[in-house]
Amino acid sequence: MRHEDVMGEQLARIVDLEALESSAGPRGRHAIEVPSGWEGSEIDVAVPTRVACARCDGGGCDACGRRGGHRIPGDITARTLRVRLPQTLGDGVVLRFVDPFHALADVGDGAPLAQLLLEMRRGSAASAGVTRVRVTIVPSTPMRLSVPPPMPTSKLGARIAAVATVAIALATLVALVAGR
Numbered sequence: 221m222r223h224e225d226v227m228g229e230q231l232a233r234i235v236d237l238e239a240l241e242s243s244a245g246p247r248g249r250h251a252i253e254v255p256s257g258w259e260g261s262e263i264d265v266a267v268p269t270r271v272a273c274a275r276c277d278g279g280g281c282d283a284c285g286r287r288g289g290h291r292i293p294g295d296i297t298a299r300t301l302r303v304r305l306p307q308t309l310g311d312g313v314v315l316r317f318v319d320p321f322h323a324l325a326d327v328g329d330g331a332p333l334a335q336l337l338l339e340m341r342r343g344s345a346a347s348a349g350v351t352r353v354r355v356t357i358v359p360s361t362p363m364r365l366s367v368p369p370p371m372p373t374s375k376l377g378a379r380i381a382a383v384a385t386v387a388i389a390l391a392t393l394v395a396l397v398a399g400r
């Protein structure tokens with residue numbers, strides 16, 4: 221418990237929501253649906269070549285040059301984000317990626333996306349471009365954990381502990397429940 225508290229504080233300091241909210245720069249929005257059985261899993265999200273502008277929701281504003289959206293350059297590999305879903309999506313969650321495609325900064329026209337808001341909801345099927353990452357256990361690969369697992373566990377248990385740590389970090393980054 222104590223460790224989680226400390227980690228939460230550190231994340232709060234790094235992720236200054238007010239600063240993120242007020243930051244200028246192109247901000248895109250992409251909404252996906254995933255089957256409820258995928259909650260807690262890792263997924264790959266292939267972001268389409270064009271996303272709606274999160275500031276005007278496609279209506280056209282200064283931030284998107286009245287185009288209502290932003291172009292994402294690069295091939296599908298470069299546009300794919302790996303995300304760990306929270307244990308429950310509830311009514312939907314929004315993850316905010318800062319500078320999500322930094323590697324593509326010099327490619328394409330216009331400024332690179334400063335932020336991407338990924339809206340995730342439960343659905344009957346996964347949206348196009350969304351795939352579940354298969355968990356592969358490679359026993360010969362030693363896990364390097366900064367924090368030892370709370371209990372002596374098998375290698376599978378150690379892997380789950382590592383994954384859980386990442387999940388906690390991600391869950392803390394969840395910006396808001398997508399009630400809008």
Ligand SMILES: [Zn+2]
Pocket residue numbers: 273274275276277278279280281282283284285286288289
């Ligand atoms: Zn706009």
